[in-house]
Amino acid sequence: MNEARLTERVARESYGRLLALLAARTRDVSAAEDALADAFAAALVTWPRSGAPKNPEAWLFAAAKRKLIDAARRAKTAAQGEAELVRGIEEIEAEMRAGVAPDHRLGLMFACTHPAIEESVRTPLMLQAVLGLSAERIAAAFLVEPSAMSQRLVRAKKKVRDVGASFDVPPPEEWAARMSAVLDAIYAAYGVGWSDPLGSDPERRGLAEEAIWLGRVLAQQAPAEAEALGLLALMLHLEARKPARRDAAGGYVPLDEQDVALWRRAELEEAERTLHAASWLKRVGRYQLEAAIQSAHATRIFGGATDWGAIVTLYEALAALTNSPVAHLNAVAALARRDGAEIARRALDALSQEHVVLCGYQPYWALRADLCARLGDAKAARAAYDEAIARESDPAVRAFLEVRQRGV
Amino acid sequence: MQYMLLIYGAEDRWAQLTPAQAGEAMGAFRTYTEDLRNAGKLIGGHQLQPEASAKSVSLLDGKRRVIDGPYVEIKEALGGYYLIDAENEAEALQWAEKCPGARFGGIEVRPLVPM
Numbered sequence: 001m002n003e004a005r006l007t008e009r010v011a012r013e014s015y016g017r018l019l020a021l022l023a024a025r026t027r028d029v030s031a032a033e034d035a036l037a038d039a040f041a042a043a044l045v046t047w048p049r050s051g052a053p054k055n056p057e058a059w060l061f062a063a064a065k066r067k068l069i070d071a072a073r074r075a076k077t078a079a080q081g082e083a084e085l086v087r088g089i090e091e092i093e094a095e096m097r098a099g100v101a102p103d104h105r106l107g108l109m110f111a112c113t114h115p116a117i118e119e120s121v122r123t124p125l126m127l128q129a130v131l132g133l134s135a136e137r138i139a140a141a142f143l144v145e146p147s148a149m150s151q152r153l154v155r156a157k158k159k160v161r162d163v164g165a166s167f168d169v170p171p172p173e174e175w176a177a178r179m180s181a182v183l184d185a186i187y188a189a190y191g192v193g194w195s196d197p198l199g200s201d202p203e204r205r206g207l208a209e210e211a212i213w214l215g216r217v218l219a220q221q222a223p224a225e226a227e228a229l230g231l232l233a234l235m236l237h238l239e240a241r242k243p244a245r246r247d248a249a250g251g252y253v254p255l256d257e258q259d260v261a262l263w264r265r266a267e268l269e270e271a272e273r274t275l276h277a278a279s280w281l282k283r284v285g286r287y288q289l290e291a292a293i294q295s296a297h298a299t300r301i302f303g304g305a306t307d308w309g310a311i312v313t314l315y316e317a318l319a320a321l322t323n324s325p326v327a328h329l330n331a332v333a334a335l336a337r338r339d340g341a342e343i344a345r346r347a348l349d350a351l352s353q354e355h356v357v358l359c360g361y362q363p364y365w366a367l368r369a370d371l372c373a374r375l376g377d378a379k380a381a382r383a384a385y386d387e388a389i390a391r392e393s394d395p396a397v398r399a400f401l402e403v404r405q406r407g408v
Numbered sequence: 409m410q411y412m413l414l415i416y417g418a419e420d421r422w423a424q425l426t427p428a429q430a431g432e433a434m435g436a437f438r439t440y441t442e443d444l445r446n447a448g449k450l451i452g453g454h455q456l457q458p459e460a461s462a463k464s465v466s467l468l469d470g471k472r473r474v475i476d477g478p479y480v481e482i483k484e485a486l487g488g489y490y491l492i493d494a495e496n497e498a499e500a501l502q503w504a505e506k507c508p509g510a511r512f513g514g515i516e517v518r519p520l521v522p523m
Binding site for chain 2 (some may be wrong): 037038039042061064
């Protein structure tokens with residue numbers, strides 16, 4: 001990472017902390033953004049030229065101080081005197097200088113994924129509030145007009161204020177559901193741009209790095225939350241393989257055929273460490289299981305063969321936990337590797353009767369085609385490939401399926 | 409007529425500002441951008457990354473060569489630009505004068521060749 005990116009990262013990290021701190025007091029994300037906007041912009045211009053300051057938060061706070069006082073003045077209640085208001089701001093400033101200001105970013109993440117906030121806007125809201133991404137940048141990743149994204153974000157922030165969405169961590173009885181909303185919102189950010197791993201379309205730059213960043217913030221803020229670690233491990237595993245997911249010509253390369261030399265070792269090892277830490281907490285969940293599946297695939301980098309037995313077991317556990325048809329489907333795909341195509345096709349027939357929705361899903365048809373081809377049923381294989389190709393929007397994957405079909 | 413306002417300034421001038429001054433300078437740029445937009449004069453504009461991040465491409469001898477940095481010997485580097493729509497040069501100069509960048513260095517005003 002170059003110097004400019006590093007300082008940008010420091011600026012965004014401090015911005016998120018400061019924003020969380022201010023918004024936690026007022027519950028007003030928009031007002032906190034307004035107060036910090038100029039300071040943040042100044043940091044993005046100044047720090048790459050001068051180097052990041054030793055205490056970035058104190059710098060940002062000093063740059064925003066006048067605006068903060070103005071904002072507080074506008075928001076003050078009749079009961080508050082001017083002196084009290086300035087004192088409040090000076091208290092925060094002193095905490096910043098001493099480096100003891102509390103980190104409220106976890107609370108901010110909970111507020112962004114509050115049940116009153118519409119699900120589709122939770123991820124954009126979090127990216128903007130926690131990392132300071134612009135509406136334009138977010139809009140480009142989600143393929144919507146910047147003005148539309150802006151409006152959605154403004155409405156969501158108003159909602160946060162109106163419902164008085166708490167920036168406190170939720171009580172134990174709500175914890176699991178609220179935490180899973182945070183996890184899902186972060187994972188949704190990771191999924192944006194997944195079909196463009198080379199980042200070949202600059203206008204559509206994905207958010208994988210930003211999602212991992214959010215995942216790190218969460219894991220650091222909630223270190224006893226096994227699923228937060230699981231999610232981080234999962235994203236790191238997927239990210240480690242990114243360079244191998246396309247060949248030099250941009251063609252799709254399935255996991256089995258990826259060149260493990262292209263996998264990024266540092267990320268993979270961090271993923272393994274993180275998952276290991278999660279397992280110590282003894283609270284298994286969806287993201288840890290998914291990360292464990294990736295981990296079982298990753299053994300190839302250490303010279304081992306893929307442990308299909310373990311993968312079948314993990315997918316079955318995931319399917320039992322989530323009852324997701326996709327998890328069941330993956331369990332069948334792994335079963336094919338462990339027990340052969342014959343057994344897998346029978347399992348697939350049973351599965352498609354139980355979960356009819358799978359018939360609209362590309363990987364279901366691709367798996368069926370592959371199993372039929374392996375069992376020597378060329379006609380059924382070609383027909384299934386037709387179904388798969390018709391349901392795939394990614395040109396690279398479509399091309400891959402067409403090659404497979406011709407090979408039947 | 410379209411005019412390019414090229415904002416030149418000493419790179420290290422930003423580094424010497426106190427945080428409060430830097431925050432205010434950014435606020436001034438934002439207000440200025442808003443003024444241009446509200447007056448219907450703004451076409452585009454951007455800050456540029458520091459000079460050190462620049463690369464130069466040359467095809468002079470028929471071979472593509474990418475060189476790190478333009479290695480400016482001059483102190484003032486291009487820090488950003490605005491593309492504006494002004495009635496005439498006098499109006500473009502007035503806008504340039506109002507640009508906060510004028511206080512940090514200088515603004516070069518260049519009319520575009522109409523296409």
